[in-house]
Amino acid sequence: MTEHxxxxxxxxxxxxxxxxxxxxxxxxxxxxxxxxxxxxxxxxVHSLLKKLQPQKVAKNLFQQMQNKLSIMxxxxxxxxxxxxxxILLLFIxxxxxxTKQTPESAIxxxxxxxxxxxxxxxxxxxxxxxxLKQTYSWFNMYLLKFLLENKNLVLIFFSLFVIMFYxxxxxxxxxxLFK
Amino acid sequence: xxxxxxxxxxxxxxxSALEALMKLHQNYVFTVALRMVKKKEPxxxxxxxxxxKVYKKINSYKERSKFTTWLFTIVYRTCLNYLDKKQIxxxxxxxxxxxxxxxxxxSLSGLQQKKSYSPRDEYFGxxxxxxxxxxxxxxxxxxxxxxxxxxxxxxxxxxYIQQFSVSEISEIxxxxxxxxxxxxxxxxxxxxxxLLKKYTLEELI
Ligand SMILES: [Zn+2]
Numbered sequence: 001m002t003e004h005x006x007x008x009x010x011x012x013x014x015x016x017x018x019x020x021x022x023x024x025x026x027x028x029x030x031x032x033x034x035x036x037x038x039x040x041x042x043x044x045v046h047s048l049l050k051k052l053q054p055q056k057v058a059k060n061l062f063q064q065m066q067n068k069l070s071i072m073x074x075x076x077x078x079x080x081x082x083x084x085x086x087i088l089l090l091f092i093x094x095x096x097x098x099t100k101q102t103p104e105s106a107i108x109x110x111x112x113x114x115x116x117x118x119x120x121x122x123x124x125x126x127x128x129x130x131x132l133k134q135t136y137s138w139f140n141m142y143l144l145k146f147l148l149e150n151k152n153l154v155l156i157f158f159s160l161f162v163i164m165f166y167x168x169x170x171x172x173x174x175x176x177l178f179k
Numbered sequence: 180x181x182x183x184x185x186x187x188x189x190x191x192x193x194x195s196a197l198e199a200l201m202k203l204h205q206n207y208v209f210t211v212a213l214r215m216v217k218k219k220e221p222x223x224x225x226x227x228x229x230x231x232k233v234y235k236k237i238n239s240y241k242e243r244s245k246f247t248t249w250l251f252t253i254v255y256r257t258c259l260n261y262l263d264k265k266q267i268x269x270x271x272x273x274x275x276x277x278x279x280x281x282x283x284x285x286s287l288s289g290l291q292q293k294k295s296y297s298p299r300d301e302y303f304g305x306x307x308x309x310x311x312x313x314x315x316x317x318x319x320x321x322x323x324x325x326x327x328x329x330x331x332x333x334x335x336x337x338x339y340i341q342q343f344s345v346s347e348i349s350e351i352x353x354x355x356x357x358x359x360x361x362x363x364x365x366x367x368x369x370x371x372x373x374l375l376k377k378y379t380l381e382e383l384i
Contacts, residue, residue: 011360015345044380045367049339052320057209057226062198065227069234 002028005035014042085163092157096150182246189237197234204247205230207341208254214332215258217325225261229254244350247341252351255333262329316383323373331366334359 002024005013012020021029029035058064147154182203188196208229212222232253240249324332330352337343337351345363349356374383 007361007364008357011364014364041371041380042364042367044384045371045374048320048374048380048383049335049367049370051316052336052339053317054206054210054340055213055321057205058223061205061223061227062201062230065201065230066194068227069231 004032005029005038010035010039010042013039014046082164085160089157089160089164092153092160096153186237186240186246189234194234197230200233201230204250208250210340211251211254211333211336212258214324214336215255215329216261217329221261225254225257229257232257245347248343248347248350251337251341251343255351319374319378319383323370326373327366327369331362331369334362335366335370338363 005021005025005028009021009025018026018029029039182200185196185200185203189200205226209222209226212225212229213219216222216225229250233250236253240246324335327335333352334348337348338345343351345356345359348354348359352359371380374380
């Protein structure tokens with residue numbers, strides 16, 4: 001009589017049926033009650049295990065997990081804050097432009113306009129490179145003056161810019177930040 | 180929602196996709212974790228940790244293998260790390276001592292008779308759609324599986340609950356296929372021994 005079926009051969013039978021066995025083993029099985037009993041018991045447990053169902057986890061697991069991640073639960077809210085920040089940014093930008101057009105600043109502007117006339121007189125003497133350098137330094141001076149005079153507005157403007165930037169960065173690079 | 184779409188959305192950082200993926204897989208993840216750590220609270224924590232890892236590492240998932248194979252590889256490794264940290268060692272030999280203890284009989288105490296306390300409250304919560312007889316069968320089976328070594332418990336769970344093939348389980352557990360087959364075979368044998376202490380298999384089937 002040939003050897004009994006080993007564990008792997010019985011497993012093959014459970015998984016793929018009798019045809020998976022070699023002809024020698026199939027023949028052995030026909031004449032061996034011990035092997036048939038082993039297979040029958042395995043098949044019984046097998047069919048019992050097929051009835052298994054997964055166990056259920058607490059329903060609020062995702063919410064608990066969000067607390068662990070410390071991230072905003074809804075993207076929709078993020079998008080709204082982005083839109084609000086954008087509108088406020090535009091509003092403040094326009095406001096700054098409008099408030100700069102007061103009569104007083106208009107007079108200042110008129111005085112400033114005389115500068116090109118002065119340059120016109122000396123246009124033969126001064127080279128263009130020098131003019132550009134001058135213009136650039138005036139621009140820097142006025143920018144600095146503007147920043148100093150409108151600290152609060154600049155601060156708000158900067159904060160809104162940071163909010164917008166955060167949302168852009170968060171959307172595109174969140175996966176890297178949270179690594 | 181298609182799982183593939185959810186994965187693409189998650190790769191773009193969409194948290195609602197993670198929530199949907201969790202709904203699909205969390206019970207299965209929890210069930211496998213429970214086989215390994217044997218307690219509900221750490222199994223729930225591990226389930227959370229697994230999905231946090233999924234969120235963080237989703238870009239490293241390439242579509243070469245099934246998402247669930249990738250997912251349960253994370254589950255298995257997270258559980259192993261937990262057991263390492265807690266220095267919990269389960270061995271094959273623990274089965275024999277378990278089989279001789281009266282707690283097996285207590286844990287498998289009757290199909291019909293029900294009592295004031297049941298671990299099913301801990302394990303199953305409220306399940307409305309399963310008849311009480313079927314419910315008892317689930318409880319009996321899970322408690323019997325928990326008498327096995329965690330390796331056999333996990334292999335049986337992955338094979339029958341998640342319906343992984345032997346080669347997929349081999350990939351998840353980084354163990355040769357023949358070892359998985361042998362453990363599956365011995366797991367069924369051990370389970371039979373545990374169950375036969377109280378019932379006949381025909382009675383349960
Ligand atoms: Zn034989």
